[in-house]
Amino acid sequence: SSYLDAIGAANPALNAYVAVTGEQALDKAKASDAKLAVGEAGTLEGIPLGVKDLFATKGVHTQAASHILDGFKPEYESSVTANLWRDGALMLGKLNMDEFAMGSSNETSYYGPVVSPFRAEGSNANLVPGGSSGGSAAAVSAWLCAGATATDTGGSIRQPAAFTGTVGMKPTYGRCSRWGTVAFASSLDQAGPITRTVEDAAMLMTSMSGFDPKDSTSVDIAVPDFAAAIERGVKGLTIGVPREYRMDGMPQEIETLWQQGIEWLKAEGATFQDISLPHTKYALPAYYIVAPAEASSNLARYDGVKYGLRVSGKDITDMYELTRAAGFGREVKRRIMIGTYVLSAGYYDAYYLQAQKVRTLIKRDFEEAFNSGVDTILTPATPSAAFGIGDEAMAADPVKMYLNDVFTVTVNMAGLPGIAVPAGKDGKGLPLGLQLIGKPFDEETLFAAGRVIE
Ligand code: GLN
Numbered sequence: 001s002s003y004l005d006a007i008g009a010a011n012p013a014l015n016a017y018v019a020v021t022g023e024q025a026l027d028k029a030k031a032s033d034a035k036l037a038v039g040e041a042g043t044l045e046g047i048p049l050g051v052k053d054l055f056a057t058k059g060v061h062t063q064a065a066s067h068i069l070d071g072f073k074p075e076y077e078s079s080v081t082a083n084l085w086r087d088g089a090l091m092l093g094k095l096n097m098d099e100f101a102m103g104s105s106n107e108t109s110y111y112g113p114v115v116s117p118f119r120a121e122g123s124n125a126n127l128v129p130g131g132s133s134g135g136s137a138a139a140v141s142a143w144l145c146a147g148a149t150a151t152d153t154g155g156s157i158r159q160p161a162a163f164t165g166t167v168g169m170k171p172t173y174g175r176c177s178r179w180g181t182v183a184f185a186s187s188l189d190q191a192g193p194i195t196r197t198v199e200d201a202a203m204l205m206t207s208m209s210g211f212d213p214k215d216s217t218s219v220d221i222a223v224p225d226f227a228a229a230i231e232r233g234v235k236g237l238t239i240g241v242p243r244e245y246r247m248d249g250m251p252q253e254i255e256t257l258w259q260q261g262i263e264w265l266k267a268e269g270a271t272f273q274d275i276s277l278p279h280t281k282y283a284l285p286a287y288y289i290v291a292p293a294e295a296s297s298n299l300a301r302y303d304g305v306k307y308g309l310r311v312s313g314k315d316i317t318d319m320y321e322l323t324r325a326a327g328f329g330r331e332v333k334r335r336i337m338i339g340t341y342v343l344s345a346g347y348y349d350a351y352y353l354q355a356q357k358v359r360t361l362i363k364r365d366f367e368e369a370f371n372s373g374v375d376t377i378l379t380p381a382t383p384s385a386a387f388g389i390g391d392e393a394m395a396a397d398p399v400k401m402y403l404n405d406v407f408t409v410t411v412n413m414a415g416l417p418g419i420a421v422p423a424g425k426d427g428k429g430l431p432l433g434l435q436l437i438g439k440p441f442d443e444e445t446l447f448a449a450g451r452v453i454e
Contacts, residue, residue, distance in 0.1 A: 001026065003048045003092055007144050010117075016129075016139040018053055018111050019061035020093035028090035035088070042088025044207055050145035052136050053094045054101055055081050055191070056180040060091075064182045065109040066099045068327025069308040078180025079212045080149060080191045087207045092145050096135030099329045100299065101156055101184045104404040105387070105394070106134025108331040113389050116164060117142040120428035127386040127430070130160030130404075136194045137164040147195040147204050151181060153188045154287050155408025158420035161194050162381035162433025165422040167201045167454065168194045172441045173415035174219035177212030185294035186217075188287075188412040198421065198450045202226035205443065221441055229444035230451045235269030237449065240374035244280035245407060247383060253426045254380045261378055261423055261434045261453055268452050273374055277365040280410060282358045287409040288402055289342050289355035295332075296339025302327065334398065363414040366437070376445050379407050381420040381433035407435060417443045421450040 004022045011017050025048060032046030056062050056074040063069035081091070098108040105128040106114040114134040116127040118141075129138040133150035137160035140148050150157045152170035161168025169192045176191040183189060193204035206227065211220040241262065246255075262272055304310040304323030311322035328336070342351035369377065383406055387394070394401045411418040416437055423434040434453055438446045 003145060007092065010142055010144060014115050014117060014138050014142060014144070015112055016096055016114050016135040016142070016144055017050065017093045018063070018065065018096050018135070021060055021091055025090050025092050032088055032090065042086070044084060044203065045088030047089045047146050048092045049084060049089050050093060050095045050136060050139045050148040051081055051091050052133055052148065052150050053097050054151050054182045055149055056182070057081055057091065057094065061094050062182070063110070063308070064100045065097045065111055066327065066329070066332070067110045067309060068302045068323070070327070072308045074180070076180055079177035079214060080181065080208045083210060084149070084204070084207050089207070095139055095148060098132035098134065099332050100182065100295070101132040101151055101153055102295070102331050102335055103131040104155070104159055104401050105389075106131040106160075107389065108329055110329060114138045115389065116386055118164065118386065118430055120430055123428070126389045128163065128389055130163035130386065132156040133160045133194060137161055137166055137168070140164070140166045140194050140196060147193055147200050149191060149208070150194045151189060151191050152412065153184050153291060154412050155405040157192045157194060158381050158408050158418055158433070158435060159404055161420040162422075163386040163431065165431030166194050166196055167198050167422065167450065168192065168420045169201045169205055169443065169446070170411065170418050171205060171209065171443055172417045174217055175209050175417070175441065175443070177210070177215040177218045179212055179214040183298040185291040186298065187294060188291060190412070198447055198454050199227060199230055201419070202230050202447045224444055226443060226447055230447045232444070232448040233268055234265050234449050234452055237270045237375045237445065238373050239265060239270050239272050239449070240275035240369050240377040241272055242275050242277045242280065242369070242377060242379060244277050245379045247406065250383060254383060254432065257424045257432050257434065258378070258380050265378070265449060265452055270449070273372075275369045275372065275374055275377065277369060277410070279358060279361045279365050283362055283410040283413055284402060284406055286355040286358040286362070287405070287413060288338070289351050290359060290413070292335040292339035293343050293352050294339070296336045296343065299332070299336055331398075359413050362410055366414045366416060370439050375439070376449055377437040379435045379437065381407060381435040383407065385426040385428070385430035385432055411437055416440060417446055419446040419450045421453045423453050
């Protein structure tokens with residue numbers, strides 16, 4: 001009840017929830033009370049969570065914050081949310097996001113932007129919570145849920161976590177089932193939690209993970225009890241610092257934060273090693289070819305026939321066109337056009353194939369670093385703190401917005417796990433985060449090292 005009251009009070013200003021399922025939540029909470037009373041509680045019994053609008057939730061609003069899915073209520077539940085409900089967690093409602101998870105500011109949502117609960121000192125201007133999981137990050141940091149599900153294709157869990165002083169974990173590709181999660185770029189998409197603490201993230205991660213025969217890219221590997229790893233510490237670990245992440249023009253406060261993180265981990269017994277990830281500078285351009293290419297294919301299913309919105313036309317082609325024109329927002333249309341272009345005959349070799357080759361080189365960079373004895377890699381999570389809603393420079397030039405993902409996309413391109421942990425504040429009191437990148441399926445080391453930083 002207290003979470004629902006908090007949502008009622010704060011959501012009109014924050015716009016973090018796009019649907020609240022209060023009655024179901026209270027019914028489920030009562031059922032959880034009954035289970036707790038007889039000692040039959042699940043590991044997450046009665047824990048109230050928010051769910052990103054990208055996850056299919058049976059009978060409940062699921063629109064990926066897009067107009068084209070107007071009125072869509074799936075007949076099925078995503079595997080990730082089903083896992084959470086199996087362990088006793090309950091849903092407070094669906095959370096706002098960038099349309100189809102395309103964005104870094106939550107401004108591309110059909111439901112309008114999410115407002116960050118944070119303000120720069122001495123200013124009243126509204127800031128973005130980051131994106132695409134902006135609703136998840138804002139809701140967690142404003143105490144409108146105990147934790148939230150989110151997804152990360154190029155940084156959408158870690159960047160909003162960094163902007164809102166929360167913890168965000170993107171697990172190894174294949175750790176969580178993608179079944180029932182609206183697809184953006186299938187070879188990059190992964191679900192994960194946004195929470196207030198590393199321990200909470202570990203608990204949710206344990207529940208969300210696991211092999212699922214319904215997702216052919218889900219990996220059949222044992223899921224450890226991640227929460228048991230958080231007190232392991234970092235003694236004896238070797239942590240890599242990639243020199244290519246020291247970008248030109250990076251604000252001094254990000255540099256200082258990074259150095260601070262190194263000191264904290266050193267004090268707990270970690271040793272540091274300079275490493276090189278030479279293809280880093282190609283990651284962002286390659287990502288913005290691969291992700292739109294996959295998106296253009298995935299989004300072809302929204303044609304006005306099977307789901308949501310339909311705008312009638314004089315014939316079926318006309319109906320497709322009118323539906324898509326009305327149903328997709330600007331950024332989604334831009335991605336579909338880019339994706340279709342880079343996949344088209346004559347350009348496929350020059351762009352898509354080339355980007356896939358770059359992707360392999362990025363993956364190899366990480367493999368070499370880990371083979372050289374590094375256990376995990378420490379970087380900033382974002383190149384800056386949160387910016388203002390309606391930032392003119394970013395609105396005028398989408399590439400400026402894409403630069404937000406410079407430290408996070410490499411991780412998705414290589415399929416690795418990454419965690420963003422709150423590490424400090426900038427000069428105006430805004431949260432900043434550090435990122436730890438791990439070996440495939442070694443999320444445990446990230447939880448252990450993240451715990452030292454938080
Ligand atoms: N900001 C990136 C994009 O717009 C990443 C989004 C995501 O991780 N879903 O594509």
